[in-house]
């Protein structure tokens with residue numbers, strides 16, 4: 001039971017997650033979908049998301065940090081689990097104890113891990129990361145023979161090999177082709193067919209179905225968000241955005257022509273205007289840069305006016321409303337929809353950032369039906385009539 005006396009909440013539609021997952025599962029056929037649930041499942045709440053994807057056939061999860069992996073294990077999740085980022089020496093025996101797969105990010109990391117494995121436990125499970133062009137982490141292409149040799153000479157459980165694309169979400173990227181070629185050269189040298197090969201993120205899985213290998217790592221699009229506008233336009237499936245953000249009006253008043261509102265008194269009413277105050281602000285992730293962004297009231301777009309405060313902000317209504325009237329900040333209301341992508345444009349960033357910046361203060365509430373928000377909108381309309 002989530003305590004939530006304030007009406008502000010992020011509603012997460014698990015049916016949408018399921019639908020997006022099914023799309024990828026059907027697309028990759030016999031290969032596996034690795035559900036990327038780092039950063040609290042891209043801000044959607046990791047435990048509920050993990051439960052949903054496991055119920056729907058996902059056999060492997062990926063997180064970014066050792067702590068994220070341990071959190072899942074400590075909450076009874078025993079699914080195969082890969083840490084995509086770096087793990088320090090102290091974590092090596094813990095990974096062995098908890099059956100967590102860690103990523104070998106470099107030759108140095110391999111020597112470090114070899115020194116810290118606990119001999120009495122099951123062998124350390126590793127996936128080898130190859131840097132084919134992202135230049136972030138990974139064994140360098142010219143070190144690959146040494147890496148394979150080192151792994152063979154030591155007591156690792158060599159489970160997988162992968163790389164990550166820098167430009168999979170762009171049209172005709174030369175770097176993307178270079179990375180594919182580099183990876184192919186490396187895979188030619190791999191003579192162990194039990195090693196799982198996975199190279200695609202959401203964008204690559206959508207745009208390059210020929211590169212599936214043994215699994216794809218799906219993050220952003222599992223949550224119903226396109227990796228880039230280009231991929232969004234090109235794809236043959238309508239992703240279902242899982243997250244909507246909503247609140248209710250806590251005060252409605254008339255601002256007289258010429259009167260100002262909020263900090264700095266920077267916004268001034270040009271004529272008499274109905275203004276609603278809503279209980280969400282930058283401490284919730286509703287950043288100040290969202291001033292001027294539309295929200296939905298009774299299925300219509302109305303703008304946020306004046307400076308956004310820490311806990312509250314104001315919207316200019318097109319007509320009088322009542323306290324308690326629902327305000328949709330992200331999501332659908334009637335015929336109108338505000339996508340995370342629209343916030344990203346307003347904030348001059350990428351959609352990935354948006355769900356990650358919604359803070360802990362915003363409770364995540366789970367529903368199983370995409371229509372639910374529409375339904376409550378119709379209800380609130382009825383009450384007003």
Ligand SMILES: *Cc1c(COP(=O)(O)O)cnc(C)c1O
Nearest residue numbers: 036084164201202217218219220
């Ligand atoms: C985050 C991440 C992914 C998921 O990428 P999306 O673009 O969100 O699908 C895949 N692989 C690695 C290594 C990552 O860090």
